[in-house]
Amino acid sequence: MTTVTRVPFVELQAQYSTIGAEIEARVLEVLRNAQYIGGPEVAGLEAEFAAYCGTAEAIAVNSGTAALHVALLALGVGPGDEVITVAHTFVATAEAVVQAGATPVFVDIEPVTMGMDPAQLERAITPRTRAIIPVHLYGQPARIDEIQAIAERHGIPVIEDACQAHGARLGGRRMGAFGTIGCFSFYPSKNLGAIGEGGIAVTDSPELASRMRLFRAHGEAENQRYRHEVVGYNYRLPAIQAAALRVKLPHLDGWSAQRRDRARRYDELLADTEVVTPRVQPGAEHVYHLYPIRHPRRDGLQRGLAEAGIQTGIHYPIPVHLQTPYAQYGAGRGSLPQTEAAAAEVLSLPMYAELRDDQIDHVVSTLQRLVQAL
Ligand SMILES: Cc1ncc(COP(=O)(O)O)c(C=O)c1O
Missing domain, CATH: 3.40.640.10 (Type I PLP-dependent aspartate aminotransferase-like (Major domain))
Structure with a gap:
């Protein structure tokens, strides 16, 4: 192995x-x-x-x-x-x-x-x-x-x-x-x-x-x-x-099923940690384009994961109403509390149909170690 x-x-x-x-x-x-x-x-x-x-x-x-x-x-x-x-x-x-x-x-x-x-x-x-x-x-x-x-x-x-x-x-x-x-x-x-x-x-x-x-x-x-x-x-x-x-296109539903399976493994392995995993409303079939977890010390987790060779993304770090060209249309910081909290906490973990079990296990064990050390 x-x-x-x-x-x-x-x-x-x-x-x-x-x-x-x-x-x-x-x-x-x-x-x-x-x-x-x-x-x-x-x-x-x-x-x-x-x-x-x-x-x-x-x-x-x-x-x-x-x-x-x-x-x-x-x-x-x-x-x-x-x-x-x-x-x-x-x-x-x-x-x-x-x-x-x-x-x-x-x-x-x-x-x-x-x-x-x-x-x-x-x-x-x-x-x-x-x-x-x-x-x-x-x-x-x-x-x-x-x-x-x-x-x-x-x-x-x-x-x-x-x-x-x-x-x-x-x-x-x-x-x-x-x-x-x-x-x-x-x-x-x-x-x-x-x-x-x-x-x-x-x-x-x-x-x-x-x-x-x-x-x-x-x-x-x-x-x-x-x-x-x-x-x-x-x-x-x-x-x-x-x-x-x-x-x-004929492969899309098969790839989505694989993504859901990958998400299920993350969900199960992360269930007992402090990170919040994605929730799905009843009757919905999520296709997991991304798998964003939430944690208040997101930036520290991202740095630690990068040091362990794990690439992540933030979708999205600055909400649109706080972006310079769009600020004129919004009501400023504090006006969209759920949006602003999400922008501060979300961290997208690696996600694609071909993601292997051992890769997910490495991401999860690294996350568990980091969460305890933060
Ligand atoms: C939510 C959302 N809206 C719009 C777009 C714009 O799509 P495109 O990059 O193909 O112009 C994207 C993708 O990048 C997106 O993720």
Whole structure:
């Protein structure tokens, strides 16, 4: 038995070694066919990803941020409008709101799902609220059924930021299929990752789908070249990315099951320690894009783990309402206590489908030693 001396945070090569030959063959086909943009690979990915999510439509774009941006634009969100979201997220959620010309309104999270607190949402709605963006952070469904019920009562569309939650379910339904539009990122380290940048939006509305397609490609009419109906963007997904993603999609549920199994081992081994492990709401199927523990001496734990060869991450150390360009939209330090506590305490442990038992055991035994010494 060899002793584990290094545990990387993610290990993209481990996945590539299992399906790389198939990806290379499919990418080579795209290169030989010379259909680099659009074409059958992109159309195929859209059909397959929509079917996977259980939605009528999917619109492939070149990042998760672009998906959020075209979703907002398709809904007509713009200057003077408010969009309610969370500050405990990757900055792109709020960035897309500002890019659309609207004002992000930050509400606090609740500690089980680490997602939007429905009670806070209800209080933040004003006559100017034009959209709500909950985030399914870490691969964990937010309280989307409660959020959706509040939104419907007020007639406000929900855009799900499912950029970290491909395939996650609540009551058997996939994330992205609850709201008016769901947005995903295919950044390489995501549970479903491209071989570069990529993203996709899903919806049941053919009208919104065709609006998003307009904004994706320079505002050009779908059936008439060089007739431009709106000021759009170049957000098209390259065909080689679609080809690689189509190879990976059939494996996604298997990889998610492996991630859940890895999380279960962490949960069990960490049960008797002082660290707080992720909690899951009833009926939810978490896909563990990340496995964040919580501890008040997080920074010391991270340093100790690094000295033992264990890479970790912090998602995210500075909440969006305290980031310089976004401070103008928030109410400052102390305004979102759950968010600020999470930012100070979360520590993401190594997590990927191929993570081995001996690697998890090394992480856990190192953590146990560090927690006792702190
Ligand atoms: C929660 C969240 N929202 C949005 C994004 C933006 O996605 P992308 O990096 O593909 O633009 C990401 C991923 O990076 C994310 O994790």
